[in-house]
Amino acid sequence: MKGRFMKKIVTGLLASSLLVGMAGCSGDPGGSSASGKVELKIGTWAGAQELKEFQGIVDQLNQQSKNYHLTIQSIPADYYKKIQTMAAAKQAPDLFWLSQEYIPMYAELGVIAPLDEYIKGNSKLNLDDYFEGPLQVGKVNGKLYGLPWINQPVMLYYNKTLFEKTGVELPKPDWTWEDFEKAAIALTKDVNQDGKTDQFGTVIDGWPPVALWVWTHGGEIIDKDGKVRMDEPQAIEGIKMFHKLINQDKVTPNKTQAQNTGGPEMFKTGKVAMFFGGAGDDFEKQVGNAFEVGMTKVPHATTEATFSWIAATVMSNTTKNKPVAAEALIDLTNAIRKWKILPPTKSGLGHVADIRPEKAYAVEIMTESSKVSRGFNNQSKQNELDTAIWQELYEPILLGKKSPEQAAKDAANALRKILGQ
Template identity: 75%
Template sequence: MKGKWFSKLTAGLLMSSLLVAGCSNSEEGSTGEKGGPVELKVGTWAGATELKEFQEIVDQLNEETDEYNLTIQSIPADYYKKIQTMASAKQAPDLFWLSQEYIPMYAELGVISPLDEYVKDHKEVDLDDYFEGPLAIGQMKDKLYGLPWINQPIMLYYNKSLFEKEGVEVPQADWTWDEFSKAAKAITKDTDGDGKTDQYGTNIDGWPPISTWVWTYGGEIIDKDGNVKIDEPEAIEGIKKFDELINKDKVAPDKTQSQNTGGPEMFKTGKIGMFFGGAGDDFEKQIGDSFDVGMTEVPHATEQATFSWIADTVMSSNTKNKDVAAEALIDLTNAMHEWKILPPTKSDLENVADIRPEKEYALDVMKKASEYSRGYNNQSKQAEIDTAIWQYLYEPILLGDKSPEDAAKETAEALRKIIGQ
């Protein structure tokens, strides 16, 4: 949700000044006893239950090899601030996790090493098995800087029981935004007769990202060549639909109400009919028998598209034993494909029902979404870009303060300044 998203963005804004000192090519960090396994540290934001599960994976890998020994370095709070501080001191973990918005900056500053020579012809790495979107976020200037361990496309969850109660057709995989809007308006109503809407079709409060509309209308925010496109006709059409849902159709609670209660909580308590959530969200478990949950693909206009949260395992440029560290990175990443959903590889996607049985009902739609889900086109200043989009476009439209055209124009101007166009 937006609060967590912006805490990450704020941390990202601090990064440039702190990482420059960590770009030395000196090889420090990894240690190992001569003749014994190489000692490698793995940085993770995992905490509590997730950390325990990750530890089990690491323990199993350590048992299966005498080449390396992995030790987890858990950083459950202020992860990026602490990673950047360690990188500045050339003490970053040998391997660590990075979410997609940070990979370009770390690669550009030389904090992480390219993996191409290690994965080329490796028997345990098939780059063709990866879905295009997840693999692309680790690629910069024809070099591969990370292997993805999760692909979390945005899906459309819906309250099947509520749809049936209201006599509205449940969401379909081939729904257009107009069909979505029609259903959302039919769900939105004052159920207790007090003159105030208390049941909504959906929730839009900073989440989902604006790309949800821009991409499905054939537009781009910034294209693969680094050109700002958010003020072009296709993107503006998507922004118009975004504005229409909020300010004309009024199918979502206002910003204050939504953020006070929380979109996920409103969905779980039956206050909204449709919610844009990650494929791995555990709504099915949390809702239990309260109502029937459904999942399908995000609606579209001219193109099917959905944003995906993606994270990679990367290797510090300062790790001493790169050959062994790369081997550990490959083993660890492959093992995580059997832990987290959705895996970024086509072959491992078949295991989702074993990993999370409650998701089996939606396996087909998750497979389809995985084929076209993606992250943003790589930009080293993605944190600043995201902040500008919120400041000049997303929030003003949420508040009804700007037209889509004006918001797109001002956002484009801000983005061009950020990336130096």
């Protein structure tokens, strides 16, 4: 899973620089080689061992295809800044990876091409096989701009050994937030009797996103039509529970404690009983025999939902042979799904136990979570919106400086200002 979502650094150039560049220089992507195959570049943030594995996939596709030859363009550092610089000069790779929050901006600026006409009728692609949440993040104004290759729903990991030792009921897939709260309180203790809490029920330190609480209470931050709804009653109810766990129940270490040690590390060392992590996180391997790891769906109130980190492969608008580039995009996406977990397709989940045997115990529960996994209703200014949520809501609540109602109001006003509402 990526780092703390709400504290990620906003990277890349201003949208205006892309607009200026799009009218300027021209490149020569999508040319043909001496063999007659269309030469295509695939941009990726993969590096080191991941890059070697990805190269193996690309080599196999190149051997199989009569129409294209793929070359990897690895950009392991400053990925978005470099991609945007290349796009401004019309030198973007023919195909490249985008995390979900960047797709609307790139689509609206004309950097990437809609795929619909090029993938229609392709026998290698079944859009009905995709889970709804991952597929939706690739769509902008009704057109499909990216095929997702990974779906990382947030799951609830728990220290099964600690639960059993303490006599607390194990988490269940149908847990409500009240069930979670009750267990978290019971597992928050001063173990060594020195007057300081040293074992916590959970950790909330900038991760997971507040959307977990908002969505599962039936609310929205920004709806599908782009309307800000963060200060509506359902959303506020979710924020109240978020606030209560942190500031009233105190079942999580404070911000300084958590960020000094790191939430994942606190879970691995038994100092945190429940951790919100990505389905593909390798806690099972890292914990080893220290304790037994369990996994289940995140709690809910009125609605089952979970946030998912989703990435897609997109096609540059400047690639010359779009039909062949789309063919390569489909082949590449299908191949990656047998490499990375969790795949965004229903059929792809059948490969999870083969790819990561230690995850075999949780395939069923990950499948159920994938059905309700989703990304944000991303906007072209998504990074600005995320920053505003952090500054006006998440951090103030972490520090106990705002009530849920005030934080929701301030954040909603900030979002409306960014969106011009």
